[in-house]
Structure formats: structure tokens, C-alpha cells
Amino acid sequence: MIGRYVGSFCYQSYCLERPYLLLVIVPVFLSLLFLIYKNFIRFHDKAERKIFTKKKKWLRIFVLAARSIAFFMILAALALPFTTEETITHGEPIIRILSDNSRSMEIFDSELLEKARDKLGKEYSIELSQISSGTNSELGQGILSNIQGNDNLFIISDGNNIKGKKLLDVGMYTRVSNTRIFALDIEPERNDAYVTMKGPSEAIAGTPSRFTFTVEYVGSQPAFTLQVYIDDKLEFSGQNVFSKDIVKVLGEGYHKVSAKIIIDDYFSENNVFYKSVKAVPKPKVAFVSKKKSPLEEGIKSIYELKAMAELPPSLDKYHAVVLNDIPYSSLKNRIDDITGYLLDGGGIVFIGGRNSFDKGSYEGTLLESLLPVKIGTGKIIDPFKHNIVIVLDVSESFSDFSYKKGGSKTALDLGKGIAVKMIEQFRDDISVGLAAFAAYGQILSQPVELAGNRKMLSGIIERLGSGQGTSIDQGLIMAEAALEKVKGTKNVILISDGKMGHQELPHAPLRIAERMAGKGIKIYTVGLPSELYDVDVNRVLMTKLAQIGNGNYFEPNEYQYLNVFFGKPEAKDKVFFGNSNLAVMDRNHFITEDLSINSRITGLNFVIPKMGTRNLVYTGDGNPVLNSGRFGLGRIVTLATDDGTEWAGSLLTKENSLLLTRIINYAVGNPEKDKELYIDAGDGFLGEGNEIMVRSDKYPVSKQLTFAKQEENLYKALFTADEAGYYQFFDALVAINHHREYHKLGLNPELQDMAELSGGKMLDLDDEEIIEQIKTFSERKETARKDLKLYPLGIALAAFIIELIIRKIYEHKGSFVEVSKR
Incomplete structure (x- = not known):
């Protein structure tokens, strides 16, 4: 197991830093054996040789033993023996x-x-x-x-x-x-209350936006009046309301949203909170469908929707294009237009059905090369044997720190528990291996079928110790080696906090993940929090590794979604919400963040995600339904079921419709990207300064700001407010609140x-x-290391001296046997 001194061998408090050097004693012993028993003297006959050999027998045995001990002790000294001593x-x-x-x-x-x-x-x-x-x-x-x-x-x-x-x-x-x-x-000893709010900084004009207002306090519970203003008009007023949600439909342009508490407390600065909201015009969306679609009715109030049976002559005037169940034959003459639209930053949503994907002759075409998926074979059950290596992080950040504030259990404890749960819940025919890493990696078990081996694998995990340093790439290398010769699918489940010092995207693990992906190894990652550094999980790295490995990233409470691919039927059933047969597999995407789906589809198109694709939603059979990817600057989404006409009607219910609008919003991206003057200016706090970014083909001129050119058509200025409130820059509105100091009490x-x-x-x-x-x-x-190498060197020296003395006695007395008899 990986111990306290990675790479060292320890027994009780005694350790060898380089234990592998002791293996050199084998060739040394064989060499001594040859040299000591080799006769370098020429004899007249065999009788003389026999007498000489008999005479030297015991001396040779003694010399072999003495020199073996001496050389072994020298090797022991070179192995750097040490012990540790504690003082208080x-x-x-x-x-x-x-x-x-x-x-x-x-x-x-x-x-x-x-x-x-x-x-x-x-x-x-x-x-x-x-x-x-x-x-x-x-x-x-x-x-x-x-x-x-x-x-x-x-x-x-x-x-x-x-x-x-x-x-x-x-x-x-x-x-x-x-x-x-x-x-x-x-x-x-003094009482104070403060108000904050959460809500979108941008919204689509004419659609509902939700804002949450929260009042918190220190000291005694206060009596107060909460007031909410939108564009300086009173929207809500209530006594002692600590939390309030308001849904508002905003018109196009910038809007002021303010929250105020009327109270007599210590700090007045935190009794008001300002927020600016930009409501952009409804995005222009081309909805291409050869049939009347129930989806069209659901989204026409949200977007400036143009329904048509064929692709429009020009795609550039649309922020997104929805292709609903369109066969390749209707698109093959427009591939160049589609490619150019995507390269320029457009977004396309491909919706399945009886004329799309595998049923629409996409396979092997140029259109398929643009998609984030390949066209599948129509098989629901994967016929291959699954092989998995679970890779556990046993580094200091994982083993020495709690996985939650105030908790007594470490992230390693949580990780070991999750690994054991996986072994319990995965199917009997799945082969599972184990690896662990700190500064170095180690294979703990080659992949073996879970049937009959669960207890053995769980025992290895429970006995797993900790190590120093963190090298995620070493853990991946061990998993790669363990999967080298297996037959069937190759999968890695990495359980870690993703922290390698303060590096957000260290190069080494990314390079190894790319190499593994090239060999067809899928990488799934489970990010477990540890209270080291200012982030609980390095989600950037863990998500990137999963993307490279064509897998998914999971939070600690989401690992059971792996049962969709590998779990027993009873474990798989627990994954789905209500009567649904759809599971969200990636919650770190704009489309699926904080999204629950309670929908049962009755049909789908068969697709296979390409490397680097975001795999968002799967069926209970492990088939991908929703995937996203990039092509050039453009965004592509594939929904491998229909528009609700026949297979996926439940996706159009109010409960599930958010999925469809997010899909289209993701394809739209930034609807103002083509404006001649585009301003990006976020809200802020006093004392911190704000960046005002302007994209324009002309140098922006302002009495308040001085701009510096960053790149072609992009300019930046810094703004420092003197007091809280709203500020206008060109047509943009910026809200500045009082210092953060007043909002952290x-x-x-x-x-x-x-x-x-x-x-x-x-x-x-x-x-x-x-x-x-x-x-x-x-x-x-205080633990001090005490070097022990002088002791084996002393023993080696003693062995040489004793051998020398015995040989001298033998030379003067005639033979070792005679000396011993005297």
C-alpha cells in the first residue's frame, strides 16, 4: 500500500529510503559464489584437485558468508536506512x-x-x-x-x-x-441586518426572469420592512420578509432592480442593494421542419421564430437554426452554407425523429463530420465486456483535510466509501481493477470480474493508506497500464479533488488523458471536496479530463449515475426521477445546470458521442440522447429523440420544457455579438474598481473613461466609483454597491x-x-530523521576484519579445520 513515505519500505519505525537496492545482493551473491568456488590453480590430476577442494571447503564457506554479509550491509547503507524520533x-x-x-x-x-x-x-x-x-x-x-x-x-x-x-x-x-x-x-454585541439579491444579469426581453431577495442579520432578530423596486417603481413591500422571489417580464434595454430594508440598525450602508439587468431583444431563430411541430407552439413566444420547410437562403441573419427531423437529402446541397455559418459563430440544433440521424442517412456524410456525434448502429445493449479501473487520490489534500466544513471525515474517507459503493452496485459481469496515487502511482489490483471478488476489492480499498505529494497523471498512467491487455471496453473512474498545487490546468494529466483517449479509454471523474486552498474541487481540471476522455464529470452525490452504464438493474432504477427513463449525466453545462427531468421517451435515434463531446443526457439503456459540441466558433446540439410528435411528448410539459429552451438559448449564444457597439460592464462594489469592455470598430470616446486597446476592435477602461448607486456608460447601466465588508458580518x-x-x-x-x-x-x-547508515557500514567493516583475521590464522596454521580443532 502507499505509505507515509512514498517509495520507502518501513517496518515499525525503521525505514529504507531505497529498498530496491537490496535486490542487487542476488547478482553479488552469485558472483561471489562463482569467484570463491572457482579454482584458478592448475592441478596435475583429479585427485590433487579433490584434496585441495576438500581442504578449502570450510574456508570458502566462511569467506562466502562473511563477504555476502559485508556486501549486503554495504547495500543496506546505500539504501539509506533511517528512523524517526519525536520530541515535544x-x-x-x-x-x-x-x-x-x-x-x-x-x-x-x-x-x-x-x-x-x-x-x-x-x-x-x-x-x-x-x-x-x-x-x-x-x-x-x-x-x-x-x-x-x-x-x-x-x-x-x-x-x-x-x-x-x-x-x-x-x-x-x-x-x-x-x-x-x-x-x-x-x-x-450590536445588531445589524443586510439585504442581498440573486438573479440574471441578462434576460431575454418579453420572457419571465426570477429574482431572489434575501435578508440576513447578526445579533437579535430584527423587525424591518423589505421593499423591492424595479426601474424606480415599488414592486413589493412586506414586513419581516427574510426571503422573497419575484418573477418579472422585462422589456428590451437596461433595468434597475433595487432591494431596500427600512430598519434602524448599526450599518446603514448594507440596507440597500443594487443590480442592473440587461434585457436583450428576442433572438431570431429559424425553425426548419417539414411538418407541423408541437415544439414550435411552445417556443414561438420566447423567440422571434421563423418557421419554414427548407433552410433559408441566408443563415447569417439568424442567431440559431433548429433542424427538426430533417433528412440528409434536404441538406446535402447546403453543407458549405452550414459550415460557414458555424465557423462564424452560429448555433444549430439537430432534433431527431424518423427522418434524422440514423434514419436520415447522415452516416458517412460531410454533415456527420460537423456533428458532435457519429451515427450509431441501432443496438440498445452494448455487447462488449466492460473493464473499469477505479483510481483513488490518496494525497495530502485528500487524506489530511475534511471534505466539508466542520466535518471529521476526510475526503479520502468519502472517496473510499464511494469506491466500495461502486463495487457493490456494479453488475457481476463487470471487471474492476484498482489504482491509487500520491506523488507516485500504484496498481492495487488488475481488473477482475466482480462476481466472487467484491470482498477482496473492498478490503484493498479499506486498507488503503495515504501518501505525500499529488500527481494525477501518475494515477492515470497506472490505470492505462492495468487496461493495456484487457478485451472489451476500457473505462477509468478517477476519484479526486483535482488539486495539484495551485495549478488549475496542469499539463501532465491532460497529456496522459489525450493519449488514453487515443487508445479508446473512457475517463469518468468524480470530484470530491477537500478543505485545501480556496476551492473545494478543481472542477476545471476534472471536467476537462472527462471531456478529453469522452466521459462525464460527477459531483459526490451524482456518482450513482455511473449505474446507467455499469449498474445492476436495482441500482440503475434509483438514478431516475419519477417515471423518467432519462438521466442528466453532466450538470456542469449551461443546458443542464440545476435541471431535473421527469420524462419518459419511447423512441430515439442511435448516435455515438465523438471525443471531446459534452454528454449531457442518457437513457436508462446507456444511450446518449442530448450532446453538445463546438465547430469553429459555432455551437451544435444534437437531441436524439423527436420534437414530441411521437416519442418525446413529455419533454413539452411545463415541468420539462426548460430543457428545450436552454438547448436553443445555448445555440443562440450572445445575441448581441454582431452589434456595432457592444459593451460588457458588470456590477461591482465600492473600493474594487470595474472593467468596462467595449467592442467597436471605432475608438470609444467617453468623458468618464479612458480606454486602452486590447486587440482588434476591443477596448478596456477601468472605472472606480466614489459612491454606491447606478452609473451610465454609453447605453450600458452599471450598479455599484457599498463595500463587500458590510455584506459579510x-x-x-x-x-x-x-x-x-x-x-x-x-x-x-x-x-x-x-x-x-x-x-x-x-x-x-517534531519528527526528526535519524540516519542509520553507519550501523550497516560498521557491520560490513567488522565482517571484513573478521574474515581477514581468520584467513591470516588459516595461512599461518595450515588449514581452517585444524585451527578450529585446536
Whole structure:
């Protein structure tokens, strides 16, 4: 198993750093055996040879043994033997109190610093430092700059970090610097409430948009009035409403959406929240269908829809084209137009039916080369034997950190549990192998049929240890090697947090994934969170690996969707929602994010996803229904069932219709991409500055802004607001809210995570045992490596000396046997 010292061999507290060098003793022993028993003297006859050999027998055995021991000890020394010793210290006898003087701290006791200094000063020498002030808290950087190593820090703060280094990154660094962090568990003494909102920054004019308004508070529960304004007109007013959803149909252009709470509390700055919303014109969509379609009726109110039986002469004036059950014969003369439209950034949706895909003669045509799918064979059940290698991350970020805030179990515990569940739920005829990786990879088991081997595989997983370092590529290499000679499909399930330091897209695992994909190996990834760094999962890398490997990325609560391909019937049934036979396999796509489907289709077209395709929705038989891909700048979506005429009528219900509108919205992309003057300006907060991007064929001129050219027809300006409210730039509206400092109040749970990560803890200033707790938690177990190579070298030297002495005695006395008899 992968142990504490990756690549080392340990027994109890004794280890060899290079154990493989001991294998050299085999050729050394054989060489000694040959040299010692080889007679280099010429004899007159066989009798003389026999007498000489008998006379030298015991001396040769002794010399062989002595030299073998000596050489073995030399090899043992070269293998770098060592042990570890632990000592306990308490760090420097000084406590450095770090105080946060940012504005969010004003709701707490103003005398915390004096109280802490008086109480801790009875036992420790005290040093004071200020780590933050004003409205832009940089706690992480402030703490980091005060770490000296082997020291104890006492933090007086609410832990609300606005910018700079993340608290968990600081906690990770303290493990290297051997610093203990203690923080006060404090409660607000003043009351304050604040309002925020969530909703789209862009919407389609004339269609409903949903906005959620939330009121949060610290201290006592407040009495207040929530008011919502849209374009300066009162939309809602209610007493003590902590959460409110409002659905509004907006006209074309920019709109102001504001939320306000009427209350007398500590901060007035956070009693109002501003948001700008851009409602774009209805996108122009060409709906090409040779028959009357129920889908047309459902979407004509959302888009500027033009229904037609043939492709229009010019595609450029449409933001998207929907091809509903169109055969290849109707498209073959327009392939060049379709290709050019996609290369220029257009979007096309292909909808199946009795005249499309496999039933529309797409196979082997130029049209098929544009699609994200190949045309299938019409077989529902995959006849091949499935082979899977489950690859587990056992690195430090996975094994040393909780997978959720405040949890006691690590990400490795969760990952091992999921792997065992997979082994329990996959079919008996599936062959499963195991691999693990930290800095290096290791094959734990070659693929074996689950029938009769579940207990063995589960036992390997449960006994799996942890290692140092992280190299995801090493785990993939091991999986690739384990699948090298198997027959049937080749699949890898990678269970990891995807973190390799701070690299978002490290090159090595991507390169290995591309090589594996070229060999027909599918890669599925399961992203498990760990509390290391400022992200729980590196979803960018995990999703990219799945895309390269023509598989899917799953969140921890979604791994059971793998049962669609590999699960027992009873495990597969649990995947589907209601009476549905459709499962969303990729929830990290615009179309399927936060989407539930309760739909049963009765027919489909058979397609096979190409490499790099996003596989979004599958049937219970493991057949792809919804896929997306890119061609040039364009977007292509394939829906391998019909428009609801015969097979997929339930997709048109109100419950499921969001899927179809998202498909078309994805194909539309940015409906304003062809405007002569396009402005991209997001909302922001005071003190942070905003980027104003303008795409224009002329240099933009503004009294408020100075633009710098970024690339052809693209200009950027920076804007810093003096006060909260709305600002107009050209025809664009930007909302600026008060500093983020006012919207992050109360004690941040990450403060406790950072303290515990360092080996410290949260403390109560009124606790009489606070000094004793600091002493207890400031204990450090320092592990020192003790080199042991002199011991085997001493034994080797002793063996050589003893051999030399015995040989000298033998030379002077005549024979070793005679010497021993005397």
C-alpha cells in the first residue's frame, strides 16, 4: 500500500529510503559464489584437485558468508536506512496578538484587545500587531506576514476576508512553518441586518426572469420592512420578509432592480442593494421542419421564430437554426452554407425523429463530420465486456483535510466509501481493477470480474493508506497500464479533488488523458471536496479530463449515475426521477445546470458521442440522447429523440420544457455579438474598481473613461466609483454597491477551520482554562530523521576484519579445520 513515505519500505519505525537496492545482493551473491568456488590453480590430476577442494571447503564457506554479509550491509547503507524520533516543544514563549480593526469588527466588543492582553499577559510575553483596517479586510495576507515560524498567534477577528490570501491557504502554510493559530470565539454585541439579491444579469426581453431577495442579520432578530423596486417603481413591500422571489417580464434595454430594508440598525450602508439587468431583444431563430411541430407552439413566444420547410437562403441573419427531423437529402446541397455559418459563430440544433440521424442517412456524410456525434448502429445493449479501473487520490489534500466544513471525515474517507459503493452496485459481469496515487502511482489490483471478488476489492480499498505529494497523471498512467491487455471496453473512474498545487490546468494529466483517449479509454471523474486552498474541487481540471476522455464529470452525490452504464438493474432504477427513463449525466453545462427531468421517451435515434463531446443526457439503456459540441466558433446540439410528435411528448410539459429552451438559448449564444457597439460592464462594489469592455470598430470616446486597446476592435477602461448607486456608460447601466465588508458580518466558520488546520483552536476569553488550553494545543511533536547508515557500514567493516583475521590464522596454521580443532 502507499505509505507515509512514498517509495520507502518501513517496518515499525525503521525505514529504507531505497529498498530496491537490496535486490542487487542476488547478482553479488552469485558472483561471489562463482569467484570463491572457482579454482584458478592448475592441478596435475583429479585427485590433487579433490584434496585441495576438500581442504578449502570450510574456508570458502566462511569467506562466502562473511563477504555476502559485508556486501549486503554495504547495500543496506546505500539504501539509506533511517528512523524517526519525536520530541515535544511548545514553540516560542511569546504570544503575538493580531487584531482586526476593519469596519465589520465594530459590531463586536470594542475592548476585546485589552481584555485579551490582560489575560494572556499573566503567563506569556505579548506582542501586538494590526492585520486589517477600514473596508477592505486582507486578513490572510496580514496573518501570513506575521508568521515567523515555530510561533503562536492569537487572532482577534471575525474572519471575514475580503481579498488577498485565503484563510485556508494560510492554515496550510502554518503546517510548514510550525505555527499555531488561536482565535477568539466571539458573539456580536450590536445588531445589524443586510439585504442581498440573486438573479440574471441578462434576460431575454418579453420572457419571465426570477429574482431572489434575501435578508440576513447578526445579533437579535430584527423587525424591518423589505421593499423591492424595479426601474424606480415599488414592486413589493412586506414586513419581516427574510426571503422573497419575484418573477418579472422585462422589456428590451437596461433595468434597475433595487432591494431596500427600512430598519434602524448599526450599518446603514448594507440596507440597500443594487443590480442592473440587461434585457436583450428576442433572438431570431429559424425553425426548419417539414411538418407541423408541437415544439414550435411552445417556443414561438420566447423567440422571434421563423418557421419554414427548407433552410433559408441566408443563415447569417439568424442567431440559431433548429433542424427538426430533417433528412440528409434536404441538406446535402447546403453543407458549405452550414459550415460557414458555424465557423462564424452560429448555433444549430439537430432534433431527431424518423427522418434524422440514423434514419436520415447522415452516416458517412460531410454533415456527420460537423456533428458532435457519429451515427450509431441501432443496438440498445452494448455487447462488449466492460473493464473499469477505479483510481483513488490518496494525497495530502485528500487524506489530511475534511471534505466539508466542520466535518471529521476526510475526503479520502468519502472517496473510499464511494469506491466500495461502486463495487457493490456494479453488475457481476463487470471487471474492476484498482489504482491509487500520491506523488507516485500504484496498481492495487488488475481488473477482475466482480462476481466472487467484491470482498477482496473492498478490503484493498479499506486498507488503503495515504501518501505525500499529488500527481494525477501518475494515477492515470497506472490505470492505462492495468487496461493495456484487457478485451472489451476500457473505462477509468478517477476519484479526486483535482488539486495539484495551485495549478488549475496542469499539463501532465491532460497529456496522459489525450493519449488514453487515443487508445479508446473512457475517463469518468468524480470530484470530491477537500478543505485545501480556496476551492473545494478543481472542477476545471476534472471536467476537462472527462471531456478529453469522452466521459462525464460527477459531483459526490451524482456518482450513482455511473449505474446507467455499469449498474445492476436495482441500482440503475434509483438514478431516475419519477417515471423518467432519462438521466442528466453532466450538470456542469449551461443546458443542464440545476435541471431535473421527469420524462419518459419511447423512441430515439442511435448516435455515438465523438471525443471531446459534452454528454449531457442518457437513457436508462446507456444511450446518449442530448450532446453538445463546438465547430469553429459555432455551437451544435444534437437531441436524439423527436420534437414530441411521437416519442418525446413529455419533454413539452411545463415541468420539462426548460430543457428545450436552454438547448436553443445555448445555440443562440450572445445575441448581441454582431452589434456595432457592444459593451460588457458588470456590477461591482465600492473600493474594487470595474472593467468596462467595449467592442467597436471605432475608438470609444467617453468623458468618464479612458480606454486602452486590447486587440482588434476591443477596448478596456477601468472605472472606480466614489459612491454606491447606478452609473451610465454609453447605453450600458452599471450598479455599484457599498463595500463587500458590510455584506459579510458575523463570525466566519473558515476562521475555525484555519485554526484547527494549524493545530490550534477557537478559544473563549471568559474560559478560566484558556491558558492551559493554549499550552496544550501549542505542543508540537517534531519528527526528526535519524540516519542509520553507519550501523550497516560498521557491520560490513567488522565482517571484513573478521574474515581477514581468520584467513591470516588459516595461512599461518595450515588449514581452517585444524585451527578450529585446536
